[in-house]
Amino acid sequence: MLKMTHLSKVYRTEVVETYALRDFNIDVKEGEFVAVTGPSGSGKTTFLTIAGLLETFTGGTYHLDNLDVSNLDDNARSKIRNEKIGFIFQAFNLIPDLNVFDNVEVPLRYRGMKALERKERIMGALDRVGLASRAKHYPAELSGGQQQRVAIARALAGSPRLLLADEPTGNLDTQMARGVMELLEEIHRDGATIVMVTHDPELAARAQRNVHIIDGQVVDLAEDPRFHSAYVAAAGQVRG
Amino acid sequence: MQIKPILTAMRHHKAGTILIAFQIALTLAIVCNALFIIQQRVTRVMRPSGVEEANLFAIDNQWADSASVQNVGAQIRADLTALRQLGSVQDAYATNSFPLRGWGWDNYVRLRPDQVHRTSDSAIFFTDDHTLATLGVKLIEGRNFTSSEAHDVSIKTLAAWPEIIISKDLAKKTFPDGHAVGKPLYVNSDASPSVVVGVTDTLQSHMTDSDITPFAYDAVLVPGYLLQGMTRYVIRARPGQLQAAMRDAKRALVTQSRMRIIDPKDGVRTFAQVRAKAYERDYGMAMLMGIVSVVLLAITAAGIVGLTSFWVGQRRKQIGIRRALGATRADILSYFLTENAMIGGCGVIVGILLALGINLWMVMRFEMAHLSGLYVLIAAAILLLLGQGAVLAPALRASRVSPVEATRPA
Numbered sequence A: 001m002l003k004m005t006h007l008s009k010v011y012r013t014e015v016v017e018t019y020a021l022r023d024f025n026i027d028v029k030e031g032e033f034v035a036v037t038g039p040s041g042s043g044k045t046t047f048l049t050i051a052g053l054l055e056t057f058t059g060g061t062y063h064l065d066n067l068d069v070s071n072l073d074d075n076a077r078s079k080i081r082n083e084k085i086g087f088i089f090q091a092f093n094l095i096p097d098l099n100v101f102d103n104v105e106v107p108l109r110y111r112g113m114k115a116l117e118r119k120e121r122i123m124g125a126l127d128r129v130g131l132a133s134r135a136k137h138y139p140a141e142l143s144g145g146q147q148q149r150v151a152i153a154r155a156l157a158g159s160p161r162l163l164l165a166d167e168p169t170g171n172l173d174t175q176m177a178r179g180v181m182e183l184l185e186e187i188h189r190d191g192a193t194i195v196m197v198t199h200d201p202e203l204a205a206r207a208q209r210n211v212h213i214i215d216g217q218v219v220d221l222a223e224d225p226r227f228h229s230a231y232v233a234a235a236g237q238v239r240g
Numbered sequence B: 001m002q003i004k005p006i007l008t009a010m011r012h013h014k015a016g017t018i019l020i021a022f023q024i025a026l027t028l029a030i031v032c033n034a035l036f037i038i039q040q041r042v043t044r045v046m047r048p049s050g051v052e053e054a055n056l057f058a059i060d061n062q063w064a065d066s067a068s069v070q071n072v073g074a075q076i077r078a079d080l081t082a083l084r085q086l087g088s089v090q091d092a093y094a095t096n097s098f099p100l101r102g103w104g105w106d107n108y109v110r111l112r113p114d115q116v117h118r119t120s121d122s123a124i125f126f127t128d129d130h131t132l133a134t135l136g137v138k139l140i141e142g143r144n145f146t147s148s149e150a151h152d153v154s155i156k157t158l159a160a161w162p163e164i165i166i167s168k169d170l171a172k173k174t175f176p177d178g179h180a181v182g183k184p185l186y187v188n189s190d191a192s193p194s195v196v197v198g199v200t201d202t203l204q205s206h207m208t209d210s211d212i213t214p215f216a217y218d219a220v221l222v223p224g225y226l227l228q229g230m231t232r233y234v235i236r237a238r239p240g241q242l243q244a245a246m247r248d249a250k251r252a253l254v255t256q257s258r259m260r261i262i263d264p265k266d267g268v269r270t271f272a273q274v275r276a277k278a279y280e281r282d283y284g285m286a287m288l289m290g291i292v293s294v295v296l297l298a299i300t301a302a303g304i305v306g307l308t309s310f311w312v313g314q315r316r317k318q319i320g321i322r323r324a325l326g327a328t329r330a331d332i333l334s335y336f337l338t339e340n341a342m343i344g345g346c347g348v349i350v351g352i353l354l355a356l357g358i359n360l361w362m363v364m365r366f367e368m369a370h371l372s373g374l375y376v377l378i379a380a381a382i383l384l385l386l387g388q389g390a391v392l393a394p395a396l397r398a399s400r401v402s403p404v405e406a407t408r409p410a
């Protein structure tokens, strides 16, 4: 589904070059639920933005759904984002000027979907996240957990094959976080591939597979002696 | 495609939206009235005088000895003979006034002596047998004056002129059946009528004020040399010799007699100068309206650019979100263009009502003509295009916002 080999991403400013990702290799299979962990600044968000075609990369290759995406033009990338990928952000990223219904509708409109089908899908998605009754509310009138569920509904409505979530529970308390996580697991059971960045070891442990990023590279914590102690500590936290 | 959500989003920045829409409305209302005024003035200025104006000029000749004005008849004849003999001059005549001069005589014209309402308020031009040739005006009916018909005329002993030539428009008004020649008209005396001996092609009055518009082409040519302090010579130069003729004519007059005053500044004027002076206020008004329109349009465009730029800056995050969710650059561009077109459309509708209101007020207040729908449409089109033009740069900037903005903290 998502395969990066020797991928690198360099941020160039006038003074410095930052390697946000270097020799980055990952292979996420169709239908997998992968949790991505790693220290702050290690490149997790960078990985997700490249995976989600929000940004281009500097070197290496990236195949999304068996398609080499390195040379696609902006319109083609927009179309793939719209049809294949669903995004869930830490800051929810709802459009404050639009109500819940209109927010969920945004990606469907860009797909050029007919009004009737849009309405069906929107209400279906809102129903699934338990917010059908809030369709006319504005984001500011909802709690953080509810807003994130609207964001999930927005991602779901387009039936994406790949769901990318960047710390989806980062701004939520434990109980709300649990609700969101259950929702993601449900979506996963229905067949979507999910890549989720999280700082929460408990949530990470519920994924099928954990990928750890340090300094812009995927590392195997169990194998790498440098990080062995950190891994043990993290594992201990999960158990404790 | 995205009209409904744009409309909903607009409710969240009402103040700016209403402000711009109102500015567009006001600009439209003023600009279409201004365009209308400009058009009216230009039409006035562009109407033909009937005179062949190129190579024509006029000299204001004031007699120095005002006491002996009763005796200038002989001097006028001598002046005319001298002027007509000049190599650079084609023809000349003496008069009290001429088309577009602004000042002169005008008399009520009646068909019957006891008629209460005037048929016309016509210009009275003193002329002789050289007048039509000098002005380049054709006779379309009847005959020209003969040289013997031009007598000396004193204001004190003014009687009815036995024969007159009238302009085409006056002839149509007085004798709609088309036969003016040989008919009587009461011009300066209720006791005895003048007889029309000829009809000229189009000939404009000396009066150019808008309130005499119905009589603007009514003129009566009477034969004779008016004995008064000021005599005006209208002179046609030979083609291409206007400057030489103006110089020669003035010199010739001074050579004839030094007992005259010709203002060194504007005593000798080309007909182009006469025309410019006649329509000075119209040019001024058209210019003022033009400037007002351009300034208002510029301010409105700047307002749109400013506010849209502000909105684009404010909405970078949501533009990024839309891009992340699949909006193409074209989608974002069209969002802002559509939003602007909607605001502009509302402004234009309100503006049209306002424009008609302003016009109605001016119609009642200043007897202005009713605004033609064409000007409203032109102004509406200008404003909508201006709006789209003004919004283009900020909208393009918006379309270049990267989808990665969605992931950055607000």
Ligand SMILES: Nc1ncnc2c1ncn2[C@@H]1O[C@H](COP(=O)(O)OP(=O)(O)OP(=O)(O)O)[C@@H](O)[C@H]1O
Pocket (backbone or CB within 6 Å): A011, A012, A018, A019, A020, A038, A039, A040, A041, A042, A043, A044, A045, A046, A047
């Ligand atoms: N637009 C940018 N310009 C320059 N450097 C950037 C840019 N975006 C990210 N970086 C750098 O790339 C590196 C990776 O950043 P990234 O945001 O991917 O980290 P992260 O793992 O998501 O961190 P966090 O857990 O704090 O969200 C950091 O060193 C960061 O400073």
Ligand SMILES: [Mg+2]
Pocket (backbone or CB within 6 Å): A044, A045, A046, A166
């Ligand atoms: Mg991050």
